[in-house]
Amino acid sequence: MNDDALVPSEFAPNEIIENLTVGETRAMFALKVAHSFAVSDARGDMLGGAEGMFRNDTRVLSHWILELGHARPSLLSGAVSHDNVLFTADLTNEPLPPTGGKAAPAGVIHVQRTRLLWDNRLFEQIHLHNFDDSDLTVLVTLRFHADFRDIFEVRGMTRERRGEALPARIGQDHVLLAYRGLDEVMRHTVISFSATPNHVAAQRADFQMDIPRLGSTSLYIEVGDEHIQPSRQRYRSAAAAARATMRRRRHRGANLRSNARLFNNWLDRSRADIALLVADLPTGPYPYAGIPWFSTPFGRDGLITALQTLWVDPSLARGVLGYLSSRQATENSAFRDSAPGKIMHETRSGEMASLGEVPFGLYYGGVDSTPLFVMLAGAYAQRTADYRFIDQLWPSLKAAMGWIEMTCGANSHGFLAYARGAEGGLVNQGWKDSNDSVFHADGRIPQGPIALVEVQGYVYAALRSMAKLAEHRGEGECATRWRTRATRLRHAVEELFWDEDMANYAIARDGDDSLCRVRASNVGHLLYTGLPRRKRAQQVIRQLSSAAFDGGWGIRTLAHEQARYNPMSYHDGSVWPHDVAMGAAGMAQYGERADVVRLVGETFEAATHFGMRLPELFCGFPRRAGEPPVAYPVACMPQAWAAGTMFMLMQACLGVDIDGRRGIVHVRRPRLPPGIDRLVVHGLDVGGAQLDVGFERIGGRVVTFRDRGANDVRIQVEQ
Incomplete structure (x- = not known):
């Protein structure tokens, strides 16, 4: 000593920072x-x-x-x-x-x-x-x-x-x-x-x-x-x-490779960032949300990242479902916003969380995590036919559905709504969880409980997923009940969220049962669930593709003429890559491949200005010739669902959907991004058999072919 x-x-x-240059970036x-x-x-x-x-x-x-x-x-x-x-x-x-x-x-x-x-x-x-x-x-x-x-x-x-x-x-x-x-x-x-x-x-x-x-x-x-x-x-x-x-994690699941070096750099960086953020927990791999502020398991972020990557790596979805099932709420707590059946929003292990100075030690204040959990389980079963795992999850899925149905029952229209349980919890509990992200057309902040439009879509998809799973288990009565409720919810959303003057769905209904007549990117998530009728979906897609939403770098969170629009804000005019991907996947649900291709191109070009790594978000200023997108100063980078954006965009672009039970790779109206003439998905696992699926631009069309692998997996192409 x-x-x-x-x-x-x-x-x-x-003493430490005396050598810093003033204004140094x-x-x-x-x-x-x-x-x-x-x-x-x-x-x-x-x-x-x-x-x-x-x-x-x-x-x-x-x-x-x-x-x-x-x-x-x-x-x-x-x-x-x-x-x-x-x-x-x-x-x-x-x-x-x-x-x-x-x-x-x-x-x-x-x-x-x-x-x-x-x-x-x-x-x-x-x-x-x-x-x-x-x-x-x-x-x-x-x-x-x-x-x-x-x-x-x-x-x-x-x-x-x-x-x-x-x-x-x-x-x-x-x-x-x-x-x-x-x-x-x-x-x-x-x-x-x-x-x-x-x-x-x-x-x-x-x-x-x-x-x-x-x-x-x-x-x-x-x-x-x-x-x-x-x-x-x-x-x-x-x-x-x-x-x-890291090599083992990066090689988990299928790998995409194109004929373009720079595009491959984006593919590789996205894959490496997912691998970096994944922690191998006892329940399986789980993507921590982002660095520096969110390096911990988040329910919503993990679920959406798993949905983004499900087609190439189902093991991530399995790990997310397993972990969230193990942390499912079993008691009521206003401080933690918990109730039996709810799926976790966030968990923390620091001093302030352990002392209860913040409620986030194990916090359930996310209205969407629970229906997304059920959605992911249904999508995982469809992708893998791993019904043994679904059987293990079934008590958790029923408990989640029980909370959803009980909470929807408290709303006069059957909508899933939120209001925070105690001071210190999140005021807004959808993915746009800043205090000013939900408002009326004149900018007023509404009173709760708040029913978000995209959350009703998640519930619709969760009900349909539970109906399919129950049917497979031989529980026909439950399947019928859930399917009926899904149809009823769909009608209610079409009747009570659609605004003819906007020719769009409003962002929310408030606690006074008033419509928040605001055009926001939330409707892209609604498209992803397949709830809107086709004519309305086409109107929504036209708006999301217009300059009001798309300034050249992807879909903004808010149309530019809305009351609280600010391209430098966190949720009221910025661009979130994962939000763009959800919107693009929603457009693909309705066959709008041209808009998807455009969004893939815009997102890729944005990535080239951020070192091929998409940030959590960036500012929503319109694109100017020769200038990069404007960075958001405290965005997390890397961020899991930003890294997962590429996988969801490519699935939407290629039109790939995998039926694990029947052993079929469905390819519907495939397109390739601008400048990409050939792309191969290597090592795609379908029911334990692996194959490579290729896509090549020939003349004015994109053809699909089996590049290598098992012949007992069918590739079914619809042009």
Whole structure:
């Protein structure tokens, strides 16, 4: 131990950020494994904003900054590898003062900083190469701090009290930082070094590193909850294990490959992002919603991501259904918005959730998760014919349906509506859950309970799914009852949500039974469920395809002339890729392939401006020649259902629908995106048999062919 082995871990941020350029724009780079993720800038630094290393919803490393000779190195480039395993920053030195030797000019030392997460630990290698004409001795400094803030604090929530930051414990080659929460849980961060620092304190470690002329040297660091001596071998072993795991996840399910390199990059990035966000839980794979704010299981996000990817990878849907079944509500709680049969909206494991300062430890305030759960089960059965698993789920499905029917019964029209149970819960409980996302034509915020139009579509699809499943189980009476209720609900939606003046469905009905006459993208989800009659669907599709909704980068969440329209808002005029995909899939339900092809093209072009990775959302400004889409400043990236967008768009474009029970791949009026002349779906699993299905543009039409695989799976094409 040093003399300062026990020192307060108070942090002086001005010491850390003094080298930041005013107005500097910093791209963020994310890594994730299991319940941990790390976000840094392009240099690899964490400066205490939204950055840091998080474990179980707690920021266990808030500042992590590299300096050479008391200055942050100059950035050459920063990137995450194509498989999302390694972050690499290439840096070079500013002019260096003499440190036990000669001074060095700028740009003679190449610093390569590589990082990965594995086993809930951060592994980092700092490699320095000397291109000067003489030997150099360089002062390398690592500044660090752990504020142990709950993720809700990092997002901006304030707390009246916090736990106790304990004095740092300093060893010869490591520093232990600790915090005792108000929940009496001890949280630790141990920063360990492969070499003994020349000086180590509570917030920094200094190394004098000798680098021979044209030679190199490396320092290895690990950040975890216990002290383990870092080494080159441990770093390489962790990297190999992380890459093998990611490779296995990326190869799960079918793979799409086209004749266009840039389009393939989008396909690969989408697949890699899904693999990054998936956690292998005891119930199966589950896609965490997004980094940094939503790196946890969300019900709605997981269900929609599973629907997006179901045709290529049913295992994800199975994992989502299994997990959500295990977390289904069994009791009434206004604080948690729970009731028996409801499907979880969100779960958190941080200090604030465990203390009940926020209700999100296990929260059920999502009106759509429960019907989406039933919808996904029906779609999974249709895709896989895995009725043994459906039999296991049947009690959960009946309980979910019981909550839906009971809640619909409380509404005079039989609609599924929501109103939050207690203060602190979500005011709006559909996918557009910001406070101002549902309103009247004059901008007034309605009183609850609120019945959203797309949620009625989800209930309609859930009823039809339960009827089919019950019929397969020989429960004919239940099947008839659910089918009858679906028909009744459809008629009610057509009568009470359609507005002739708008020639569209309104976004909602409020607690006063008044129609919220607002044109919003929610109707695209309604199309996806197949509820609207064809003539009305065609009117809706024309509007979604018009400039009022589509500014050239995809469907906006709100038509531009609506009262609260703001292209910079979260839900009132922005573009959400998953929302675009749901709308496109809805258009495909009614055979409108040309509009789908256009949306695929627009979404792909947007992706090219975001490094082939679609963000959670971006601003809804109209497209301007030669200019990229405008980023939304705090969007999650990667985000699971944004990554899943590509899969749903391609299914809608190709017209693929798989009947697992009969062993048929249905292909209806296939189209290919602009600039793509050939696309093959490799390794499509149908009832345990695998085949490759190809699509090729010949003349003015797209032909479908079996490229390879089992002949006992039929491909049925309708042109």
